[in-house]
Amino acid sequence: MSAHPSTLYSETVLAHNRAPHNCGCLADATHHGLAENALCGDRLELSLRMRGDTIEVAMFDGESCAITTACASMLTGMLRDAPRTTPATLRAAMVAMFRGDADAPGEFAAFAELRHHPARQRCALLPFDAALAAMQPKE
Amino acid sequence: MSAHPSTLYSETVLAHNRAPHNCGCLADATHHGLAENALCGDRLELSLRMRGDTIEVAMFDGESCAITTACASMLTGMLRDAPRTTPATLRAAMVAMFRGDADAPGEFAAFAELRHHPARQRCALLPFDAALAAMQPKE
Amino acid sequence: MSQLDDIAAIRAEFPQLARLIHGKPLVYFDNANTAQKPRAVIDAVSSYYTEHNANVARAVHTLGEEATTLYEAARDKLARFVGARSREEVVFTRGTTESINLVAYSFLRPTLKPGDEILVSRMEHHANIVPWQLIAAETGAKVVPAPITETGELDVDGMIALMNERTRLVGLTHVSNALGTINPVERIIAAAKARGVPSLIDGSQAAPHFRVDVAALDCDFYVLTGHKLFGPTGTGALIAKRAHLDAMPPFMGGGEMIRKVSFDGTTFNDPPHKFEPGTPNIAGFIGLGAAIDWLNAVGMDAIAARETMLRDRMLDALRGVDGLRLIGAARERAAVFSFVVEGAHAHDIATLLDHEGVAVRSGHHCTHPTMQFFGVPATVRASLSFYNTEDEIAAFLTALAKVRRMLA
């Protein structure tokens, strides 16, 4: 049931993990979102600066595995000046990819191997869930 | 695990079942005891006329299977003018026989095959239990 | 054309059907007690242990992923097999008995009050009586029996008449394990729903014999047991409406059913996992998945058709036996027959039939109240499945005649 292993930890993923983009705390964030992974206890926080329906900047913070870290690194890159609908759209594309329906756009295709690792899929979805949590109306 | 089947329903057992001894209600009974078999819902009532520590007469009544009926027929025969300890002694001999330790005395040896039918052993013990229940101090 | 047309080939897939009992070919007529397993099920269990054995939902290694995938695939298969609205509605349990206790403890008990009523028919298996009695005794509620008729059918109007504002749940068996009666569960479910009363249907004896569609039935709870469905022992399911599962507190606590545990407070996982604490019977459910695949390949409609044929043959045959009294004469019935024979005790008949290779059950079939209703302590029960044959019915009749001669 498992495909060739090396493709899960591709050079793309490992490189993002070694030197993640947009890692840290966004000082002038307007929105914060947290997502947790019950399986490993990982927590990922995403902070956004939004103007209207546009995400201007996104940064992430937290202890996380290479899959989560690389995915958060890619996502925060994609969210620069992106419409607020982007996290939901991309998450749906990821889930479709895990089902084997189609590849996710851009660098996210690096996670295609997760279709053979259901236990790790949650790791890649964590940054999306944190972004969605951030934009959830609070009170 | 099962031995030759025919020996369980031996001619001895079948004959007792066809024409059981001491079947009916003992008009001048001093003691009554009831035993039930949860597996099949059978009920067997044993009535005794006792004088001091001696069982003078025993009779049984109830709907029961051939094993129970034959055993009750034999037991009530053995209990005529028997000491009150007889049911307990004979019951222990039956249980020992089911374990394969030794044959039970007299006609009860006809039930030796029950050692290969644990689910039916309770059938043969029912008359003994009714007798013991009868002699149990009541109030 | 159905695979069942070549019944010898079908039987060859059930290794135990080839067994000899006291030197005679086994005639297995105790299917309502437990069913025999096709080779595909036995192999699925073995191959889990020889190739994929690992715990589920915990480890990220290959074996753990394989075991989890196989285990959760069984849930998908069962969900589709019984027409559940979603896989999340399927909670895996040890069997029907645990499924009903789960509903009793988690759904009903928390809000049960003195005077509340739980309405079940008088033809229920103990599993659909005793759990309710336990929680009733604790809370002051009571279990109300709904009437049945002399023919062993549910008195539908009588049961509906007993539904009132104190009724907190209606429980009914889809098919009676003691009488073979197929109950008009739709009517009872609809009547309960009209009164806002939740319903539980015991499908233990239905799922193995015909197509079940839980969504169409629209009952609140449907329960079944795997070992009667040609699957491994120690498997079963509760199929429940999602809203109930969301609202119900957990039954048992432990690993997997939680999201986060601390001594300051614990949060629970989503259904169905909320109700599946600890390591489940992984091999068993993988085997149950294989059983469902097997049944789908043969086709439940073909199975039902063949069983109807066997039922009619058996009914004709039994009606022709002198001094034999059938207990239960429902028009809608499965191939399950309880009977008593004049001058011969059920246990003696069962033991002596076994000496001829014929396996039937004798006793009360875990339905004391039903036996009491018919005034018999015990019956002999012959219950058939699709893999039984007309030749076996003939062998059974010959054996029964011989047994009666012995006991006469």
Place this chain on the structure above:
Amino acid sequence: MSQLDDIAAIRAEFPQLARLIHGKPLVYFDNANTAQKPRAVIDAVSSYYTEHNANVARAVHTLGEEATTLYEAARDKLARFVGARSREEVVFTRGTTESINLVAYSFLRPTLKPGDEILVSRMEHHANIVPWQLIAAETGAKVVPAPITETGELDVDGMIALMNERTRLVGLTHVSNALGTINPVERIIAAAKARGVPSLIDGSQAAPHFRVDVAALDCDFYVLTGHKLFGPTGTGALIAKRAHLDAMPPFMGGGEMIRKVSFDGTTFNDPPHKFEPGTPNIAGFIGLGAAIDWLNAVGMDAIAARETMLRDRMLDALRGVDGLRLIGAARERAAVFSFVVEGAHAHDIATLLDHEGVAVRSGHHCTHPTMQFFGVPATVRASLSFYNTEDEIAAFLTALAKVRRMLA
């Protein structure tokens, strides 16, 4: 001379150990999660289904008697294996989780009052925390955590100091599944007994590794799970003092646990059957019986000796790895090792080790409070069994080094 001297022959009895993972030989170091099964167990399950399949304690036919005899023989075997005082003390359950819930529901809950305390250590598995939390939430009692030390050992005096007149039960794991610590359970049992407090010992991780003597321990309840004991999934036991089992009300209701059912009142069967309603995991327990036979033939003392050797080798090896922090440093310990590695996440290590054929667990091991105590969200856990080898330890180390290079 022990059979374990020919470890290749022993390994050959465990078919799954021959598996390749990603083309590499499987190194199975996830034994604390679930154990692999010897051929004897797999065959016992299969042969039940191909030869003896029938329900237990119900039918008088040959198959029913065979199944019942095999099932009840497993109870005798387990009773002897753990040194129970009698077979009636052994209640079969789905596993440790159900065993503990049974004690919570039937033993403790009926008399639990607001302010009552249930004392368990901070190194318990969720299975020995959450069931108590559920009944505590319902009754107003509370679950009190007993302290552990930085070395991952129980603070015995600290735990004893927490026993008071409100303490209704003391629960403690015999061996920690997260840390490997072997607890001095005798001291806690004795202290509890001196105060009239019943004790429950979680033997899930003890029974597979060394000889357990429940009568000598003299705890009130001992629980274990079959799948970690080289037996089938869906099996386990509660071993309890007979007086408790006699006094406890039933947990779940259904068939077999009753003597007589009527709508006017129901009487219950004797222990252990009182606590085993419905059709049990028959095949599973027959397999568990085979596992115990197998363990007895090899000898628990030989197993314990070999595991001590493996434990020492593994400990030396792990201590030599730069940047690796062992979580738990108890002196009395099993061959279970939790660790974290600088700059590498537990999940990444586990997944990448799997790519080298090495199966370890990563995560919280169902012990959130223990993880919180050590301030780590997750660890990698390598847990060994007697069938593991020194070569596998070497392979594990090589793989770990490779994984760290990849993640660096």
